[in-house]
Amino acid sequence: MKTIFHVDMDAFFVSVEELFDPSLKGKAVVVGGQAHERGVVSAASYEARKYGVHSAMPLRTAYQRCPHAIFIDGHPARYREYSEKVFDVLRSFSPVVEMASIDEAYLDMTGTERLHGPPLRAAHLLHEKVKERTGLNCSIGIATSRMVAKVASDQAKPNGILWVIPGQEAAFLAPLDVRKIPGVGKVTEKRLHEYGIRRVGDLSRLDERFLEERFGKWGLALAGKARGLDAGGWFDAEIGVEEAPKSISHEHTFAEDTTDPDLIESTLAQLCVMVGRRLREHALYARTVQLKLRYKDFTTITRARTLDHATQLDTELLRESRMLFRRNWKPGAAVRLVGVQAGSLVPVEGQMNLLEEEQSDRWRKALGAVDRLRDKFGESAVSLGAAVKGVWREKTHENPASLPGKKKIRAKD
DNA sequence: TCTGGGGTCCTAGGACCC
DNA sequence: TCTGGGGTCCTAGGACCC
Numbered sequence: 001m002k003t004i005f006h007v008d009m010d011a012f013f014v015s016v017e018e019l020f021d022p023s024l025k026g027k028a029v030v031v032g033g034q035a036h037e038r039g040v041v042s043a044a045s046y047e048a049r050k051y052g053v054h055s056a057m058p059l060r061t062a063y064q065r066c067p068h069a070i071f072i073d074g075h076p077a078r079y080r081e082y083s084e085k086v087f088d089v090l091r092s093f094s095p096v097v098e099m100a101s102i103d104e105a106y107l108d109m110t111g112t113e114r115l116h117g118p119p120l121r122a123a124h125l126l127h128e129k130v131k132e133r134t135g136l137n138c139s140i141g142i143a144t145s146r147m148v149a150k151v152a153s154d155q156a157k158p159n160g161i162l163w164v165i166p167g168q169e170a171a172f173l174a175p176l177d178v179r180k181i182p183g184v185g186k187v188t189e190k191r192l193h194e195y196g197i198r199r200v201g202d203l204s205r206l207d208e209r210f211l212e213e214r215f216g217k218w219g220l221a222l223a224g225k226a227r228g229l230d231a232g233g234w235f236d237a238e239i240g241v242e243e244a245p246k247s248i249s250h251e252h253t254f255a256e257d258t259t260d261p262d263l264i265e266s267t268l269a270q271l272c273v274m275v276g277r278r279l280r281e282h283a284l285y286a287r288t289v290q291l292k293l294r295y296k297d298f299t300t301i302t303r304a305r306t307l308d309h310a311t312q313l314d315t316e317l318l319r320e321s322r323m324l325f326r327r328n329w330k331p332g333a334a335v336r337l338v339g340v341q342a343g344s345l346v347p348v349e350g351q352m353n354l355l356e357e358e359q360s361d362r363w364r365k366a367l368g369a370v371d372r373l374r375d376k377f378g379e380s381a382v383s384l385g386a387a388v389k390g391v392w393r394e395k396t397h398e399n400p401a402s403l404p405g406k407k408k409i410r411a412k413d
Numbered sequence: 414t415c416t417g418g419g420g421t422c423c424t425a426g427g428a429c430c431c
Numbered sequence: 432t433c434t435g436g437g438g439t440c441c442t443a444g445g446a447c448c449c
Contacts, residue, residue, distance in 0.1 A: 032417080039417050042449090055449080061414040101449050183422095185447050217423070218446095234421070234448095251418060288441085298416070304442060339418090344441095 001166055003119055004239070005107040006141040006149035007090060007126070010158045012103035013043035015136050016082050017072055028053070028069035035063035035071045038253060042074060046158065079103075085134045093126050098240045104153075106146055108239045123161045143169065145230045146239070151180055169228025174201030181225050182235075188215075200226050244345065245282060249290075250274045251339025257296045259334050268325060269318050271340040276314035277371055279342055285310030285349050286342030289317055291324035294337035302341075303328050310346050313363050317342065 009015070013031040018024045028048035032055075033039040041062050044053040051066035062069065083102045090097045093116065096108035109122060116122035123140045130138050141152025142163040149164075151173065156162035164172045173180075178200055179189050195214075197203055203211075204226035211219030224231020237243075250271045258264060268291075279286060290304040303324045311317065321340050329335070349360065 038415090042417085056417090058414060058416050061416085064414075103449075183447065187446060246421070247419095249419065253417060290442095300444085302443060306441065337417090 001110075002144055003109040003112075004143055004146055004149040005094075005109050005119075005123065005126070006143075006146065006153040007086075007105045007107065007130075008139050008141075008150075008153040008157070009086065009103040010137040010139060011043055011045055012082075012136070013074055013079055014045045016075070016078055019082075019135050020075075020078070024070065028066050029072065030059070030062050030066070030069045031072050031074045033059050033071065033073055035059055035067075035069075038255060044069075082134055082136065086130060086136070086138075089126070089129050089133050092129070093122065096240045098242075104150075106149070106239050109142075120161065120163050123163070127161060143228075145169070145228060146235045147182060147225055147230050148172065148228045150182055151176070154180065164228075170204055170226075173226065173228055174199065174204065176200050178203060181222070183218075183225070184222070188218075191215075244284065244347075246345060247341055247343045248275055248278050248282070248284070248286070248345070249292075249339060249341035251292060251337055253294075253337045254335070257334040257336050259332055261329070261331070264329070264335055264338055265322055265325065267338055268321050268340065271338070272317040272321060273314045275340050275342050276312060276317055276367065277374075279312045279345075280367065280371060282345075284345040284347060285312050286317070287344035287346060288342070289320040289324070290341040290343060291321045291328070292337070292339035292341065293325070293329065293335055296334035296336055298336070300337075301328065304343070306344065310344075310349050311360075312349075312367075313360070314367065315363065 014024075014029050017029065017031060024045075026047060027045065028051065029045040030041055030048055030053060031044075032042035037059050039059050041053060041055050041057045041059060043055055044057075044062070048062070048066050048069050051069075053062045053066050053069065059071070063071070079102055083099065087097065087099055087105065090105055090107055094107045094109050094112055097105055099105045109116070109119065112122065116125060119142045123142055127138065127140060130136060137159040139153045139156040139159060140161045141149040141154070141156055142161070143149040143152050144164075144166050148169050152162040152164050155176075176199060178184050178192050178197060181200060181203075184192070191214075192198070192203070197206070203222065206223070208220060208223040211223045213219070215222060221231045225235075230236050252267055252271060254263075254267075286307075287310045288304050288306045290302055292300065292302050294300040305320050305324060307316070307320065317340060325338075
């Protein structure tokens, strides 16, 4: 029998902002961008939530609902810093810790009773320590599975602790809305409602085969989750075992839709530089390159190509993604977003002929030098001539600060 | 309401091979 | 001469999470 803690920071981005500017406390605060911008809410203070503002909501909608809210772009570097501080505290409670995202973590507390006492006591100590070391509030869920621990921390919010006693998992979940199960979103919720399934208890009473027939593999996992099990998928994984990324991508939404191929291609180039750099950081090579285009009306297409070898090179990523763009974009179509994804990642380049090997080697050395310069002097220190050409400066009204790789956040830091 | 950016996993069809 | 079946790879799209 395991003892799992799920630690979830309360209104994390907003709370970090309050540490740096205490005058924000108690006010309606929205982190994610300015009220009139394209974009969505990353985090909303509890005061702002009273007006119906929540994360993932368009900023403009948030403004309509809560015009007096303070809108903040945000400080990702600070959030990472505080996330690491939290991690350090958690590590002092258990050697088995996994940050599931920037503001939440799982701890395997199995067998730590002698050190920290029973679960509730350990959780209180942990809660206090996080507050003491970071100044931030969190909520903690305790259960025998990851999934139930996560649901419990959500029920404990804000600033609370909830322990689901072993054996009580199904009883704890039964009265909750099916939407509370991680993985059940809008679409699945609607489909479940069509069958008259509204609460987790309704779900757990059903035959597994009923769910499998209608929801496939997912249905089977769902049946297990309704009973409180980490059935299948991500939740089944061991806590704290870090896995290599399966894809690396960057994308950019233009401040205004564009029909300018030069702007789109130079943006593509910058995205490829960013993707290439992260491939090199991870020492990974990509076998497929995927282009993503989102048009004015929000319809989105992806077009991929698999190479005969694996690559890490900005130039190759750009050649492929540009080719995909030219083949698939109909001139005149207004583009809202462009993205590049590297997939089928492998740790080695694979077979190449001698000439290719030599070229690849030269590029690797050059790009390694570029990466080091950027580390030292910042992202804008070096730009590949082929990549940018300053096209966007002359051709558009686009604010350079909003282009990828030149985050506005950086400019203000 | 007018919808970010970074990911994961699943499905489904077609190509291709044995 | 109206058509198999399984496995694997590739591509495209979509649900979902923070």
